[in-house]
Amino acid sequence: MSSTSATVYYSALVNPTTLASYETHLKSLIAVSSQGNIDWIVHDVDSSLIQQVLLRNGCPDAQVVDLHEGQFIMPGFIDTHTHAPQVPNLGTGYQYELLDWLEKFTFPLEAKFKDVEFAKAIYPSVVKRFIASGTTTCCYYGSLHLDSSKALADTAHSLGQRALIGKCNMDRHCPSYYIEDSADASVKDTHAFIAHVRSLSPGPSNNPNNPLIYPVLTPRFAISCTRNLLEALQVVATSDPHLHIQTHISENVKEIQFTKELYPECEHYAGVYDRYGLLRNNTILAHAVHLNDKEIELVAKRKAGVSHCPTSNFNLRSGMAQIGKYLDRGVKVGLGTDVSGGFSSSMLVAMRNASIASTVVALQNDPAGASGNEEGKFSNRQLPLATLFYLATKGGAEVCALDHQTGSLEPGKSFDALIVDVRDGAGTSGGTRNPTLWGSSGSILDDMLGQFVFCGDDRNISAVFVQGKQVGGTSYTSKE
Ligand SMILES: Nc1nc2[nH]cnc2c(=O)[nH]1
Incomplete structure (x- = not known):
């Protein structure tokens, strides 16, 4: 076969x-x-x-x-959000919430990918795990390093997985051993990364309009980017409408508070990305646990997609996203494994936790209607099998703006x-x-x-x- x-x-x-x-x-x-x-x-x-x-x-x-x-x-499954360099940390660090977890567990591991030989030794096993889990399209965060991120793209390409891959942009509020030198350096490496990915051959289809590997602009999250960096990334994005964008949004209460302090001029967290032109139809917003009504409306209006990562949201006690509400308001939603905040590379595990998260949200808000069957309504209902299946496949393809190609x-x-x-x-x-x-x-x-x-x-x-x-x-x- x-x-x-x-x-x-x-x-x-x-x-x-x-x-x-x-x-x-x-x-x-x-x-x-x-x-x-x-x-x-x-x-x-x-x-x-x-x-x-x-x-x-x-x-x-x-x-x-x-x-x-x-x-x-x-x-095949579409994993809309995961971190390739965090796979060796699977199952560890869940005693911490997001910001402490990043500092104590995640940044120290990602920093090791400065050594491209380390990356080349690790990434084949990473990509093979996601393929074995049935993920045919995977949206990966790499580390901040240009050469190791190229190695991740080369690995996915040679193993034949469809993948969206980003080199992280992060020039502030990161440890001194894991931070980019300046906004200029970050953008220069980003251009080199995009050029490298686009130089890879299209894969079995032999069709340049259907590449196997796509570059993704990846401002890690608002906290880790200076205004200068976001302004420069806006220029990159505006000049390249087909370029995918991924970032984290509104995952954890302390993170949201810190973001508000850093960007007092913005009405809310989603407003930060919108101010810099980063919310559009091919933007993937990971987590989105605590979006308020105005943010939901903005995300829907911009046609950006949400990557729901329930396993990680439980592990790091970030919260439970009101996915039913987002669906009712017309937001595109897919599922993400978010390794290693999530403890599994399997989208099956993400589906199960999405089911449990939706059930708990429903039981908290409307216990009598939790299993309700009002046609086309998802708020405060357990997500049925059909919806879980859709989010893990076609919904994920919509979030990645690849639904003309894959997902069904x-x-x-x-x-x-x-x-x-x-x-x-x-x-x-x-x-x-x-x-x-x-x-x-x-x-x-x-x-x-x-x-x-x-x-x-x-x-x-x-x-x-x-x-x-x-x-x-x-x-x-x-x-x-
Ligand atoms: N879950 C998760 N959230 C983040 N926010 C910024 N970086 C990360 C990360 O690596 N994982």
Whole structure:
């Protein structure tokens, strides 16, 4: 299954459609071109009719990959926010809240990436972990270092993951051993980083409009940037409307207070970024735990997206974002693992914690309606499976402004997909050996999706495809 030649998959399919729904089909044919794009999809095809459908679509000799009962194809996960250099810290430091955690745990580790050889030793294992978790598009923060951030981009590119990658900008309120020399130096390195990423080849699609790796402008957060730096980044952003932007916003109460002290001229935290032209349709705002009504309105108006990182928001006791309210007010939302504030590279874990966070918000605010089903309303409700699935796939693609390319399986989009296997939950021989998942009979796709989301892990991901090419999964044998 690692070929890049035209392939047709005959499989059960689960695909997000809207925030409140997804489609399921037990017997779909999904045709993938040699460039890795989805050519066509036909649903509900009896096995006796496969040849007929192939013939009708002009590819009678296509290689047909027939999946087992208990397996299904779905779009790959889009992780809208995580920190590649923090992966070695997974599971540590959760006795602290954000600002102390940064100082005591995070900055000391990130500073080690000054040594590009250290980065080159660590990053392959980092990217492989995210791929094994089923993440086909990952939005990474790198460290502040130019060469190590280039190494991260090279690594994702060579391992075949679709990735958005940023070199951090940070020229104040950081320790002396981990800070940029000046706003000018920060911007110079940023230009060099962007040029490097854009010089990488597009990947299997061979289409320069569909690169595998995108550069992201990455002012770490308002606290770590001088006004001079934000002004200079505004110039970079304005001259390059397609350049993605990512930053942190309104994560922790002390952080918000400090930001207000540093920018008294701004009405609120979102106003700082807006003042410098950094809120737009391809801006990814990580956390957004405590946005007020005016900020929500502004973020929606600018069409910027929120990366909801519930695992980290629990761990660092940052709070619980009112995601249902954001959705009701038209804000784009995706999910992020936020390693190492979050303790897992798996978007499945992010989905579970998003479910729990929404339930607690609902129980606090409207206990009687927590499981309510008023059509199209999410405020103070437990997020249903369909919504969790949407946020982890199509919603994430919208937040990354890549929804024309990825996030769902539709003709014309890239085949960025997973083969999920929920057979044999007993953990005995064969099957996926995941002891927490009870095997499925393979005919009720809603149950299979729920089992995967709430009980699955990388043992249940047998193949990971990016742009039609297999890059991971338990059936993958690397050529390295
Ligand atoms: N969770 C999180 N928040 C931040 N705010 C600024 N930097 C960071 C970081 O590395 N992680």
